[in-house]
Amino acid sequence: MNEQLIINASRAGYYNLNFEPELERLFETFQFKRIRRRLGVVNLVALVFFVIYSLVDYLIFPFEVASWTIPIRLFLVAPVIVISTIINCRTRSPRLFFFVYMASYFVCGMAVVAIIWIAHSNNVMVPYDGLFLVLSYGYFVMSIPFRHALVPSWLIFAFYAVAEVMADMPPDKLYLNMFFLAGANLIGSVGSYIQEHNLRSSFLNQQLLHIRQAEADRENKAKTRFIATASHDLRQPLNAMNLLLEGMPKPAPGDTETSEVQQKLKRSLDQLNGLLGTLLDISRLNLGVIKPHCSAFDLHDLVERIIEEQVKADDASPAMLNSIPEGTGIYSDPILIERILRNLLSNSLKHAEADNVVIDAEISEEWVTLVFRDDGRGIPKEHQEKVFQEFQQVRRNNGRPPNGLGLGLAIVQQLSELMDISLQLESDEGAGTVFRLTIPASDPVLPSAQESAAGGMHQVLSGVRIWLVEDDETNREALTAFVTQCGAEVVSLAGYGEFVAQLDGLNDASTPDLMLTDYRLGHSKTGLSVVKLIRKLADRFVPAIILSADVEKVRDLSDDRPDIVFLTKPVTPARLLSAIRSQLSQPVA
Template sequence: MDAALLRRVEQQRVEMLYGNALAVSGSALLMVAMIAVITWPHTSHTRIIGWSIATLLVQVGSLVLTTGFRHADNRATASSSWGWRFAAASGIAGCVWGSSAFVLVDSNQSLTLALIAACLAARATISVITHAHFPPALHAFTAPVFGLLALRYIMLGGYGNAALGVMWFAVLGYLLLFGDRQARELVAQIRLRYENEQLVGQLQQQYALADQARARAESASRSKSLFFAAANHDLRQPLHSLGLFATALRNGKVDEQGRRMIDQILQATESLEQLFDNLLDISKLDAGQVEVKKEIVPANLVLDRLRSTFAKSAEEKGLKFVVRRSRGVLYTDPTLLFRVLSNLVSNALRYTERGGVIVACRKRRNGVSIEVWDSGIGIPPEQHERIFEEFYQLNNPARDRSRGLGLGLATVRRIVSLLEHPLNVRSTLGRGSRFSIEVPLADPNKIHSGAATIEQKVPNLIGGKLIMVIDDEESVRLGMQSLLESWGCKCITAMDSDQALASINGRVPDFIIADLRLRGDRNGIDAIRELRAKLGEIPAVLISGDTATEQLRKVSAAGLTMMHKPLKAVRLRALLNHEFAKKQRA
């Protein structure tokens, strides 16, 4: 036991010793009264009163000592000293109590002595309970009580009295042994309590350190997300303008060589867009902006889409690509499940040079396991967790972009967690890997999937429509105007809502395209609200390269659609056609 713990144990023992002083005084007064009643008929009243006063003075002294202890400033630091003071007071009290066998009883009053002996034994027994916390105090009290009582019996003479004297010495020895054992157990209990408190304190300290580490990790994660969001926005802006100008240029009069160059520009733009889209997926998932829409769907709906999506890529690489159909009916979000499986299949094809890739289903107790097998390079066991980290790739030190960006599996991990579909990985180096997803089964009689409906082509309804473009970047406004006019639209551009209202000249736009971030503290959400307040409920869309969690939540709360930069022209055209078709049907 270390020194600090010993001091705390000692302090607690002395505290308990003084804590029982008041209770001891009450029992002592009762015992004094009993002895006075027993001896009153046979003993001089002067001796009885004198002894009683002496006993009461001893108890008063004990109470004064107790009061001093309770008000002392050094009770914690000088606990041992206070304990020995109490032991000294107990020794004086023991002598006074033990003297009753001589002062209050004559040699011919054996019955009175026996009754006094019983009272003294009871008083000593009480002291075992109250003084065992501090053995010196117990010894100081019981030794004179039983020692004087035994000595009185021995001095009376005779074999029987001598035997009684020895018996009281034996009782004294037993009480001392019992008291010592009680003291050791008490010390063990106090020590155990303090050790537990120390352990709790250490655990709390460890928890506090863990909380601090977790807070630092969360802060670092937030900083990383904010950095990605800011970089994403700033990089998308010029890329968005480039894509708009290139598409508008391609729609104009360009010779074959110029068209090929524009196609290369658009291809490079699309590669960068893929990177930004992957970053956006991560940001949306971390921001909780991806909504899960589970429904009952046939497994073949997802499997057939995988086959049609990747069959050509596998064929171009000379790989076998097998998708085994299944009669299973799943309860899942088919769109998110397809994103997970398409990422897994894309990775499998990318890291497989010969052999092939198989997608198949296996029946499990509570669902179905959709598995993607490949005969690729395999994954070392120690890397099975790291492959789900952002930008982590196996065997790609040169960061060859044809082998992906290292974000696919990070997205997979987040989506399966959102879907609550367990994901498992098994792999053997040089032989291939297997990724499996556990998906719950559903009742096939309840199939009703919006994903199974056939999309209808939307007619070209944008010709002649007046489109309002609000963006604080001149290059974006010019690029968007060129693109929209190449589609036969009329276009008004403005850098904010004030300029937009000033430039309409009594016309009402058919559609508003607004950038999310405008100059100063303005934003596209407020600009759309202001235009709608003046001109009526005009359909609108926000365009932004911002993937910050806070901005995504603001757009969602405003009930607006947001498209992310760099914006593909075909997506914008499809959105405009869809909105005007919807308006036409209404």
């Protein structure tokens, strides 16, 4: 639909109740669908009225009159109503619909005129109220289009006048009746005109709304594609930077300058990771891209891993205590819960300047209330609603500008609402802050027997053969360096083509112990293609890890393919090593 055409029609005023041909056809279809939706009710009411009036005729009219009026109502009007209803419910042609609709209205009106003429010809005085009801019903209940209602209504009026003349009605009474009926017809005509004019206005507004909605949908899809692309393109170098920094040689003893530079680089990279993740999260939330993928998991293990990674990233971190019992099961989205916890932890360490953080749980049969408590500077009562708004921060008492973007707690609230999690804030200035998140409980989860990846990384993969497929050179080199540093034997392959070539002569001795591949490999090939082919050709099951910078893709694939571990970029070295060791410890499928 041409938007300018609608705007021009709106400006023109359409006082003649007519649009340009293209727009008029659309309006005709719109009006046709609108009337047909209530056609059954409208015609049923009309049918009931004629049946009731047949009974009235039987009770009050003499036999010579009732013997005519009752058959007219029951054997002429009633069948016309039924037949017209059947035709109009089946037809898809607006023109045929409106012709049949108008014709049935005209037949009903003429039937009433005939009944009045028969009664008056037999000196039985009946009022013209029945005709008044028919006209009102046609104009306002049936909502016949103005031009379709105008002609039959005034024809009914004219035939009534002729019938009364034929019935020798006294002139003074005839003129009085004609005056009132003409007035009623005129009011109905004006009302029908106003009704259709308003309907046309509503139609134009609806068409503009549809156009705006379609534009908004296209813009949202474009934004979604942009965010996915930006997420992928920005996470790729960050992933390489993470791994390259981890693989840097340790400074020589006493080389404090190099050590400080490395620590500053690590802190800057962590901050960049956090800012990027925050911006992408709030963008995806605002676009409605994020969808929860719920499953049962151990809340204790999740919190323990987050604390371990925080301690490893910053030796000067405040004291953090995980008081959640091992095996505490909850049913929610583990990735989104992790994001909430990381944002709360970031808020406590960076903004609240807490010295101690305690994460506990209040457990009942149906719910687990996660209690996140810190001893930071607290949030004044008047600012407690403000902190959940986007780009809002509480200024510090020392006058220093706040860190970050002011999105962390906004993301916490939006993610909580997305997963129907009750979020409560308790805080007083100078007395710390408590966040409570009430999450559905699940059956207890058995504690994991796997080793922690937080320990030393060097040579922990000694003797492990890993095939790495990554088409991005920087990430490939970073991953190769890191995995080699951990003691693994790495076959580094620059894309799907090299991977296929490497399969020549595949035997049990050369089969990898683990496949580590990027998701997007170009030329319509993905990491899934790699895993599928190696498992098809190998004599044994090959564990696999797929890395991707597309967060939503990882979430969807994780649900569909539990036999593969999917990790989002940028991945921390500790998490990557933990995933590798976890996959290597899995029993053969």
